[in-house]
Amino acid sequence: MSRPAPWRDVRVLRIAFQAAFLVAVVAFVLWIVDNTVGNLERRGIRTSFDFLDQPAGFRIPGSDFRTSQSIGDAILVGVETTMKVSAIGIVLAFLLGVFVGVARLSPNWLVRRAAALYVESLRNVPVLAIIFFWYLAVILRLPTVEVAGLFVFSNRAFAVPDLTLEDGIELFGIAALVGLVAAAVVWRWRTRRFDATGEPHHRVLWGAGLLAAVLTVGFFAAGRPIGLDTPERLRFGFAGGLRMSPEFAGLLIALVLYTASHIAEVVRGSILAVQKGQGEAADALGLSPFQRLRFVVLPQAFRIMIPPLANHFLNLVKNSSLGVAIALPEVTRVVRIAISQRAPAPQSIVMLMGIYLVFSLSIALVTNLVNRRLQLKGRT
Amino acid sequence: MSTSPLQEPIPVPEEGQPITQLGPREWARQNLFRTWFDTALTVVFSLILAWALYRAGRFVFFTGRWEIIDRNLTNLLVFRFPRDELWRVWTGLFVLAGTFGVAAGSAARTRDQAVAEGRVAPPEERLVLRRFGPVLLLVAVLLYFAGTLSAFLLTAGVAVVAVAARFAGYRVPPNRAGWGFAVGILGLVAAFTVILGFGGVGWDRWGGLMLTIFLAVGGITISFPIGVLLALGRRSTFPAVRVVCVGYIELIRGVPLITVLFMGAFMLGFFLPPGTETPSLETRALVALVVFTSAYVAEIVRGGLQSVPRGQIEAAYAVGLSPLRTTALIVLPQALRAVIPAMVGQFITLFKDTSLVAIIGLTELLGVSSIVTSQPDFLGQGLIFETLVFAAFVYWVGSYSMSRESQRLERRLGVGQR
Amino acid sequence: MRSTLIRQLAIALIGVVFVASGCNLGGDDDDDGGEAGGETQTQTQPGQTGGDLLQTVTSRGRLICGVNDAVPGFGFVTEGGDFEGFDIDYCRAVAAGILGDPEAVDFRPLTAEQRFTALQAGEVDVLIRNTTWTSSRDGSEGARFLTTTFYDGQGMMVQADSEFQELEDLDGATICVLSGTTTELNLAAQFEARNLDFEPLSFEDNDPLQQAFQQGRCEAWSSDLSQLAGIRSNWPDGEGGPEALRILDVTMSKEPLGPVVADGQEDFADAVNWIVIATIQAEEFGITSENIDEQLNSEDPEVQRFLGQPVEGEPFDPGLNLDAEFAANVVRAVGNYGEIFERNVGPDTGLGLERGLNALWTEGGLHYPPPYR
Structure with missing residues (x-):
């Protein structure tokens, strides 16, 4: 079979088409970049990234950031806040979401309705409105506490006692390690014993008991190396303890409530998607409703829900950029402040997008790994 | 079954408990007080709900100062749209009501035909009020704040046109299903043109x-x-x-x-x-x-x-x-x-x-x-x-x-x- | 420099490998400085005479004015959907002066970050959006600041029953400010100069800020004195009314606010500048929107010249490329400076401001119009 002429050869045509396509795309992008650079230079806007090294000139609340530090440092401070709010938010939203999702299927009519009310009212309102509402109507309305107790919930700060490490902590660390190892050994022993004889294993009791005992002994032997740092009232605001600014708390709560309302629907759908026979079989085995949920239904539902869950986690990270509305200095807000203090907008925004892209890609990576593990387990 | 990666993966059925006739006491026992745990939940949740309802009700009916909405209703709906060009918006609404009504009617006819031929299961019956309740509530609230006869009459006009158009659309023979869709799109374009074109108001x-x-x-x-x-x-x-x-x-x-x-x-x-x-x-x-x-x-x-x-x-x-x-x-x-x-x-x-x-x-x-x-x-x-x-x-x-x-x-x- | 940005943008934006080609894509179309038209004048070729933005505006028949839509007294939207305020009146004045019609204005609300970009990109002809004149803005934002319309200063407001008297008392306090403004920078500079510590809480909008201050989230509220006075005089009775608040007797900065145009628009800048001056001059002459028609027949040659009436046969033409009667048009449309002030921010308005620094130089204020001759 002779080769057809090049202009009729499918392989050649394919390559030619793709080459043309790529050239068109690249040309388009370069056209935009060229226009942008031309426009920026024409207007005397800086076109490099060296603004990052310039002194910021503004302060960031809730951090030790000084005005003499660079804009780049300011952005890093913002990144840290975004990461904190996202990490805590994802954990809390997941827990609350599972709880509400299960509650939506509760046999109790009132609980079912309350959960539905929660989901339907939060899911259908813009998250920005929820953030505003929580911050303005709830957090700011908290009292301004004048005396600090162990726990502080005020519109100046949320604080809980923090642990401080003192001398002798190394010794205590070793004791903790020993305790953990011992607990693990006991756990395995109880499990094996249970497998062999069938007598109740109580492995949690045994393990935790042993660990607690070792830790207590270690704590006093090392001369009480862990202290309690309680929040204290200063002239203005609070110091000490683990503190959270009201803005942080406002954004966190709003994001958690909003995301949980979406996660609850995922959870509900996934539970309903678990084959009905599984639940019935659990009932037939005489498991309690809790045991049925914990050991039979949820583990299977969890496998189904991971991909949509990952999307909602991602959304939470992206929505944290709305902290911009309530004075929380997360990364978007810091970049905006920088722009209004004469950092060039184009570079700043491109950088901001890059930062979020890194966040998103890392979350996608982690959930893909988890997903793969769980799916493999499911197949074997 | 299509599962898009972005949406909830599973079409979520409504609560599917078979509704059997129970007396109120029996119902309450089954649904609210089955076990002591259930009872505790019921009590806790009633308290929370009652408190939330009380706060919301008090705000909406008593403490809320709604004058700002009252006086800025037009701003909230169209903001800086020139006031003497508002007729364009109303005309657009009428056009939309007419065309979407026809489209809905035609779709309903197609569906009923399919049901009659046994190709699809009949749609579950739902009360109109339940389906359109929130929208009606919104319209009522808007009319309350507008508080003028002309707004009321115009709204009623839009509603009448919509209902009339639906019945008109229902008379279209069902095999022209795509037709209703086309009318809907056409209506959208027409409404857009009425507002934008002919010396109208640009979207800025x-x-x-x-x-x-x-x-x-x-x-x-x-x-x-x-x-x-x-x-x-x-x-x-x-x-x-x-x-x-x-x-x-x-x-x-x-x-x-x-x-x-x-x-x-x-x-x-x-x-x-x-x-x-x-x-x-x-x-x-x-x-x-x-x-x-x-x-x-x-x-x-x-x-x-x-x-x-x-x-x-x-x-x-x-x-x-x-x-x-x-x-x-x-x-x-x-x-x-x-x-x-x-x-x-x-x-x-x-x-x-x-x-x-x-x-x-x-x-x-x-x-x-x-x-x-x-x-x-x-x-x-x-x-x-x-x-x-x-x-x-x-x-x-x-x-x-x-x-x-x-x-x-x-x-x-x-x-x-x- | 050009090729570095291309690289950086390309890496960040696309993450694809055409960086290598980045070096040689310049060159083909950067010779278009001339035909870009008035709106995209460059810094590198300033002072192009004639045919600049002034002509564009005249032929367009509309003025595009960058404004604020949420600053009480200066720029806000009424229930009827119209803009109103001190800055808005200056937009109308410019339209009346250049186009003869105070209604020939399109208002573009701009956020604090967007304003200079919008001005540079030619989205707005003139920016009248309570913008403080500073050297770096004048120098590196491609902006040109014109005659100040409002002399403001940054102040500090606290609850009346607090013990704060001066900035030193606020060491370590949380201070609420509006972001995207010079206020934020002044605050930091003032406190650091005094070696004081503080936490800034910077909000986008006045409303959340006010809530935060009202609920005790911050000890003090720093803003332009005019804004603080307005907020104080409107403080809700339920919160104790104006008496519940106290403005500290410190002025932390100078805040001259005025119109801004893009660099390189000489004719347009001159026109806007002299329209602003005309409002002040009119007050000095005692010309108001009410007596303007009588003043047209005034005996005073200075007034005659100012209003574009023939003096010895010829109306005076200062060469501003404006209508000879522009000052008369401006005053007829929006009134003189005093009228604009009283109408929008004066004692009878919600803001209730006194003239203070904004009085004429003859009254001990700072408004000193250059001679019109």
């Missing part, structure tokens, strides 16, 4: 709820074809095309909407050749929304494409259709039908997300509600709660009603497919 003077709806509808309409192309590109056999499409989709899906909006607000003007006049902020926001949404639409459509059985494509090739015609005539129609509910979901998301344009300085509903408080009469009284609650209520009605409709649609299409 739109605002409030009208801008919200424009951005959402415009955004989804323009994103749809782009998204379909991207999805086809992502499943293309050309590696170069695939790489570009995947790159675009994943890049956009990895960043928050607000950064894309910033991009539109600050940089779009710089992208154009020197000397071009920079488009208005509204246009730039729309472009940003389209850039963002089309990536999500692409993923939805991809889910639809994947749901088309391989055999369909093979059969098309077997009867000698070219790849292009296979895609256009066999794959796409089936795929697009499967993604309708997910697209509605995406529209709802977009509808809510348009609130973010307030951050770049556009005055859509949420934006208006946060700036009317700087009027001299309302300055410094903390009226942001009232305006915020009002805006949230409007968003809630729109988004809740649409999600309800989309669930109905999902069930119906699901039934139709099997």
